[in-house]
Amino acid sequence: MTIISEDEELVTFINVFTVSPDNQQRLIDLLDRATDLAVRHANGFVSAALHRSLDGTKVTMYAQWQSMEAYQAMRGDPAATPYLIEALAIATFEPGAYSVARTFAPLAANR
Amino acid sequence: MTIISEDEELVTFINVFTVSPDNQQRLIDLLDRATDLAVRHANGFVSAALHRSLDGTKVTMYAQWQSMEAYQAMRGDPAATPYLIEALAIATFEPGAYSVARTFAPLAANR
Numbered sequence: 305m306t307i308i309s310e311d312e313e314l315v316t317f318i319n320v321f322t323v324s325p326d327n328q329q330r331l332i333d334l335l336d337r338a339t340d341l342a343v344r345h346a347n348g349f350v351s352a353a354l355h356r357s358l359d360g361t362k363v364t365m366y367a368q369w370q371s372m373e374a375y376q377a378m379r380g381d382p383a384a385t386p387y388l389i390e391a392l393a394i395a396t397f398e399p400g401a402y403s404v405a406r407t408f409a410p411l412a413a414n415r
Numbered sequence: 416m417t418i419i420s421e422d423e424e425l426v427t428f429i430n431v432f433t434v435s436p437d438n439q440q441r442l443i444d445l446l447d448r449a450t451d452l453a454v455r456h457a458n459g460f461v462s463a464a465l466h467r468s469l470d471g472t473k474v475t476m477y478a479q480w481q482s483m484e485a486y487q488a489m490r491g492d493p494a495a496t497p498y499l500i501e502a503l504a505i506a507t508f509e510p511g512a513y514s515v516a517r518t519f520a521p522l523a524a525n526r
Contacts, residue, residue: 355513402466
């Protein structure tokens with residue numbers, strides 16, 4: 305479970321992979337394995353959520369880290385490398401590092 | 416606060432806006448106003464979180480809705496339109512509609 309809050313001092317990565325629909329499930333499996341077997345073991349990892357686009361053309365990873373330094377240290381971890389090389393052979397990758405500017409709740413009347 | 420869980424039956428929108436760094440704050444203000452004054456009032460809105468990229472070139476809205484139909488009904492709401500027209504005059508927009516495939520927690524040893 306991931307909690308997005310403007311009060312937390314975290315670095316958020318929203319990494320969008322673009323893929324052909326016939327490779328979407330394979331890409332999800334590769335990113336799942338990389339995250340499960342390597343990324344989530346790293347120091348400074350807070351949480352991640354893998355998203356499947358409804359049209360089949362994208363897979364987006366939303367991930368929270370305690371710091372940019374912790375994320376960059378993980379990127380050098382060879383345990384994740386084979387999965388990520390395979391993922392980048394079938395997808396293009398648009399990375400983004402963010403802070404949370406604001407969160408919005410519904411009006412109570414609509415709950 | 417937004418909670419990402421693979422157990423919820425929601426539609427997730429991850430909309431990435433690309434902008435020049437000198438317009439990033441203005442874009443954040445416009446999307447903030449559209450969401451605060453209009454979008455979060457709509458039926459079926461669950462939560463949203465606005466993200467500011469650390470390099471200044473992106474603003475990403477992560478939003479959860481109860482259904483695609485509810486989201487599309489909101490898109491016709493004229494209250495948000497002036498802010499969104501102004502936002503799209505200074506930014507390009509890559510929309511994405513998703514379901515949550517999987518969430519990942521850190522190993523307990525690293526908490």
